[in-house]
Amino acid sequence: MTLFTRVLSLKQIFSSPHTQHLLDSTPLFEFSTLVNSTLDLKFILGSVLLTLMAKLRVTKSLVLLKMAPQATLKVGENRFRVENCKGIGSDLLRKDILLARPPKKDFSISSAAPPVWKVFSRAGIRQIFPIISHDTVLGYFGIGGRIDTKLKTPRKAGRFSSDEKEFVDIFINVAASAIDKGIAFQELRSVNRTLDGKIQELKTLFELSKEFTAVVDRERLLKLFGFTLMGHIGANRYAVCLKDGGVVASRIDTSPLLKFKEKVFSLVTSPMRVADFPKRKVTAAIKAACEAAGIAAIVPLQSQNEVKGIVCLGERLRGSGYSQADLEFIYSIGNLAIISLENSRLFNEAIEKQKMEDELTIAREIQNGLLPKSLPEIPGFQIAALNCPSKQVGGDYYDVIRTNNGKFVLAIGDVSGKGTPASLLMANVQATIRALVPFDLPLAECTARVNDLLFENTNANKFITFFWGALDPDSRLPAGQAGTLRYVNAGHNHPFVITADGTVKRLGEGGLILGIMKALMPYREGSVAFETGDMLVLFTDGVSEAMDNDGNEYTEERLESFLRTVSSRMPQEIISAVQEDVARHVSGAPQSDDITLIVVKAV
Template sequence: MPRTRRTSSSQDSPTYESHFEHTALFEFSKVINSSLDLKFILSHILLTIMGKILSTKGMVLLETGKGRYVVETAKGFPSELQEAQLTIKRIPQSLFYVDKLRVSQYPWLASLKKHGVHILLPMFIAERPIGLLGFSERFSGKKLTTMEETYLRSLANISATAVEKSRTVSEIQQVNRKLDRKIQELNTLFDLGKEFGALLDPDKLVRLLVLSLLGQIGVNRYLICLRDGSDMKVAASRLDGPAPQGELLMKLASVKAATCVDDLVVKHDVDLREALLALGLRVVVPMQTQGQTKGLVLLGEKLSREVFSPVDLEFLSSLVNLAVISLENARLFQEAIEKQKLEDELLIAREIQKGLLPDVIPAIPGIEIAATNISSKQVGGDYYDVLSVDQHRHIIAIGDVSGKGTPAALLMANLQATIRALAPLDLSLSEFTQRVNDLMCRNTGGNKFVTFFWGVIDDRSRTLTYVNAGHNYPILLRSDGTSIRLDKGGMILGVLRTEVPYEQEVTQLKPGDLLVLFTDGVSEAMNKDAVEYGESRLEALLPSVRHCTAQEITDAIYKDVLHHTKGAAQSDDITMMVVKVH
């Protein structure tokens, strides 16, 4: 009956106490199970028991795996005990006293005893120990009663489940966090993969790589180098000192996998590690494709001060390898564009050049003229022209513009325009040349020049009046077999304004005379052994072909040049003009 029980309990002290203690146990359980905060739970366990048994010191040791225990919380003990570690192989199943056990059997007891631990209360989940509660002797010095011992065991059981629950939850939280972090890493790789693929500008790619590294790893010191031929060039950096140069970087190119600077082993070189550490760098990640190191990523310390873990290094390798593929693609793309641009430009130059050369050479009574221009791959800037000033006077001209490609072609066009514009004026060839030179000086700013030869053939007097402005001397092979070089004139065009007037010379042309004008593309045509064709070879050839037509002579010269070069690619245009006097 309830009434009887209540009456009896108020009289019977142990039953009353037991009721009180059940309530307390329930309260205790409620409190420590209301939280997942391990610190709070442990602290509450210690304070409850210390209050119950009136002990001034208490500690909790928790099992961390393989019999290793760590002091998780301590009250009343010296602070250095916090986080102290202990290896406990065997542990009694229930409450025990340090004095009652033999240290020889439980060697780990010694250190606890030294700190004044007297009562030990193990926490078990089923048969598995999860921790140990330790307390100093009771303040009163009294022993625990059997009932108190039972009560403490109950507290230990309740504590064990609460502690286990809290630790499991926190473990799950940690696992979740690791998982979140992995997902974040994958997101980063995905995000960058997408973006890298769309970028073709290496500078932008490098910047994006930098930002991602800074954000993902949390670093603020970095050095990114890219291989450029046999050299490593710094592409981006933020360092505590000047960025390292070639040699040091090339040494690092031998690093085959992401490595912490501390673990760096580079043959015969201890300074390398020191040099990197001094710059604030902590990790080296090679950028590799097809077994080749295309670049390097070096990072400084994490702002969190954590060391780089193997997982970090793995992530860095993935990220960097992703980047290197895109960088490589960007580089190839740039190269292709450059090449295309160059080819387009050469095409333009070639077309300009072709457009400038006369389609038809005007017929001059008693004079036969043939000319040819074979432009090299780069388009050399050679020029020849034949035009009639009036019924009887005809200009022949040959020139070679410095430089190649479009700029040379444009200057050539400029020269031709000048000549054609000035031709109708009644000027001597010398004055004429001076005007052309001064105009060209103004137009080119003196950084380009033209070697130029021109002459006026008068078909009535059968004379050639010429000025040679620094051009290869044309060869005039007389009908009697003697040959002279047309070397009168002055300075090349386009460099300096005329100070000394150009000299002009008049030569009488006779039937059977052969005049050959050529550019250095003929005389300097080289074979594989870098031997030039040479003007003397040309001079030697002429007597044997002088009876041929002008066109045949041109062809013969070209054939002889080809015979010399034997298919070696020529870097300059080959241009010549042959004038036969009948």
């Protein structure tokens, strides 16, 4: 209705004697000014209701407003909600009704009202008036429960005369534009608030991504994630459970849920309210566990399309549930967090690795420092040695020491363990041996002393396989005889002696591995005489146990038969040949233990 026609009909009403009583005391224009002076929808609706009730002498009134369209509605359906009501209790407040075709004319809702209106007629509402602005139905006013002593029959009491109805129409028309503006303002305010909320979310995301990149401390990351979570959703119960890290942050007891850990991880691939869990047998138990733990929603933590963890959320303190948007937001910050947690793990691993590398470098340096820089010349003999440390740095040790009376002590050993601890133990052994050699004590006795010293000064799990011998190159011997080796083997791989005619002897005489227990039995001493062309081969298990990719060892048997084929060569060549043969065997597999070889040949 245009303003012009509205004014025309107002004029008619003014001139009609029937409606005079409605208008004489009604400052209609004053009312118009009042409702149009504010954008407060609540105030406007309240004023209209009260004025209608006063003017028409009714005790019940309500107002319905059309709600914003929702995805759940069918096409053409309109939802109206009771925004305010007076005189009918609060049961109907916020009640929704659905109308396919919202009526544009006022109508009575006595007994014959369409079912949808019944609920209002039962509450005593008798007449419904549409609120129309720009030809669109904004909502409805309903009135009823008239008190009028002049009308005796109750049937008539509910009825409104056509003049009255027209008055209400005009009255509502005057208010309609104010209501329209009020609705628009309210919508704008809610849009603004939603926007503010989105801005806050973006700020939080930005801030977190900035902070998460700078923080590598896992505890701090989790705390920050937790605070943001609690602050943003207004809950103080949550738990973070990682796929391969267990429960890492917990303000909720997740133990009922953890029984189903694997299933939960495969179930929750997107944020989910516990109430929305698919209705399947498997999930029923999980759902019950969540409810027992007070978990209202679960959000997955994903990185590279893989669920790496979950966040369990307790109820929000302010009572409202989690909206899809809330969960999506938690999902975003959760994914930021999990990436940072992963990075922090990788970073710490890299540091650990660096530490290990540094330690290995130290171990290698110690070991290098212990091995002889050059080998002494032994009259009548040729000698060559090889030490090839593995990446891990094992505990191989060898030494060749000239004694004061012209003998040569050859020593080879394998210390248990790897890395720095093995190197340090090796240093100990070397120091002990070097300290004992000048005294020219019998080897067996010396071995017992070394054993006891090591046993007293190391843990029981530290031990050494050790072989040593004192070679006496005696030039006074008749031609063809080069000298004698007296030796003690303390649990080391038996060295080979391969004579010029191809006979192989193994040097096993001795006793227990060093460092395991105090020497109760004396070590036995062995002795072997060398003739020209005979050679002694000392080796560690790094040679005999060198493995190919299938785990096959090189073996002492292969070493022995290979040594026979190269026995005519000089020590340095023999060492190179063995090294090559071992390399052929492992065919590219990484070296897992130190390789040490000493070859001494009587020439």
